[in-house]
Amino acid sequence: MILYALSLVGVAVFAASGALAAGRKRFDWIGVGVIAVVTAIGGGTLRDLLLDRHPIFWVADPAYLWVIVAGAAGTLVYVHFRRPPDSLLLIADALGLAFFTISGAQVAEQQGLPGVAVVVMGAITGTAGGVLRDVLCNEVPLLFGPMDTLYATAAIAGATAYLALQAFGVERTSSALAGMAVVAALRLAAIVWRLRLPAVRVREETPR
């Protein structure tokens, strides 16, 4: 099943991104492993908990955890000897975000949820792992802050495109592929051209 293979690649990529973040905090092996696991399965786990889907995707299928351990270990060995391949990781992460967002939206769609909940579930599936990674590293989640290059925005836009295309009569698989393309393209464009959402402004003082 091609979807299953893609989801394994996706968790491996997210595990690598988690392992790298934890390594930069100088965590030990276990800390790196925990962060890799949380980054890779956090979004899907939260989706499954919120939608009451059991067993949770990685609980009954050991392949996910082994792939994460392998991905994290491979990352550690690589970055011990060479600089992290940051550009490659960003591209892989954008593809992982695209895949998880749309697959999360599809799961919510199959349960007959309203559109706004489908988009939220897609965004949660794609991004919650990274948010948990940052919380456990005791940092402000990257995707909230001024350094964020449209991470959650890309997920929301892609899931919305997926639903909108279906509403216009486009077939489901084509809509899914187009939704993934929107996520990945928006995210990569944001990285290349440093696109950012403006920070919010709160007026604290009465102007004189």
Place this chain on the structure above:
Amino acid sequence: MILYALSLVGVAVFAASGALAAGRKRFDWIGVGVIAVVTAIGGGTLRDLLLDRHPIFWVADPAYLWVIVAGAAGTLVYVHFRRPPDSLLLIADALGLAFFTISGAQVAEQQGLPGVAVVVMGAITGTAGGVLRDVLCNEVPLLFGPMDTLYATAAIAGATAYLALQAFGVERTSSALAGMAVVAALRLAAIVWRLRLPAVRVREETPR
């Protein structure tokens, strides 16, 4: 249904408080939106997960998410031009806390849980959203620290009063209203008179 309308007002108020906290951290629009959502639905979601109530209250009913988005957007527009109406927000937040605490306690009560679990569930429903907001903003949760003006204390006191009144034979709706009054009154009194619980003291050194 008046309870449903109240719960929508409650999530709108909590969304405004979350949007304001995130705006003060200079998050971007998405960050503000995420924090608003988490603040507004975090407590009820945790309650529903812990009590295995599905679908979770906002998953099947899109009104909640739309009200949150509207509340957060309205807050952002307002604070772009004028200083935040802090006093008004504190009063609204106290009412939201009162409503969510007692409604959370009622849900636990209907499942036949023991009294201490009813109180804990009420307090979780009322306060967990704010704790999640602070964790995601990478701050020590307000309600744990020396600046806390009886936030969780008010929730625990109100839920306890709700149960105690029923134990003394007071009818359920009256007990609920009285419980809400206890929460709101205690919280507002604590704000006005700066009431605080004492900080705990840990003796680290042996006295000479």
Place this chain on the structure above:
Amino acid sequence: MILYALSLVGVAVFAASGALAAGRKRFDWIGVGVIAVVTAIGGGTLRDLLLDRHPIFWVADPAYLWVIVAGAAGTLVYVHFRRPPDSLLLIADALGLAFFTISGAQVAEQQGLPGVAVVVMGAITGTAGGVLRDVLCNEVPLLFGPMDTLYATAAIAGATAYLALQAFGVERTSSALAGMAVVAALRLAAIVWRLRLPAVRVREETPR
């Protein structure tokens, strides 16, 4: 039931460790109580949520919450007058870790999960409460960092030993006791001899 008594002792110990951590942050009484509760029940609650076991262990049985409140209150009274008995607490915490890890692994085993998921569930049950404690105190979780003395390592090793012994034909109760001994011994040895896992190294600069 001896297992039930052990689990109550375990939550009391974890509650004491949480109360002490929160007291050192100068939280107020409620903050200390919340951290004590989260530390004591966090791991088991996450396990029950992930495995869809309801009612969650402390929801239906009020004894757990009362024991936690008593453990936290007793700790506060003690440390108000005397220095915390850190060595005693570390030993008790190692025993709590051992008990919760193996009992968590047994729960996962009874659901027929694959071995790697059993080990992960054991480690989650034993350690997640402490991670939540650190996140809520706005600190990098102790067990990820360079100061960690094999906390999660001990849990993973003990749960693995429990499974391995059974695979070699050792009877279940004996395997459980041996697994607990592995956890406690490894943890205490790590504390005494300051054993640590090496921190991970990420090469950021190309060597000249």
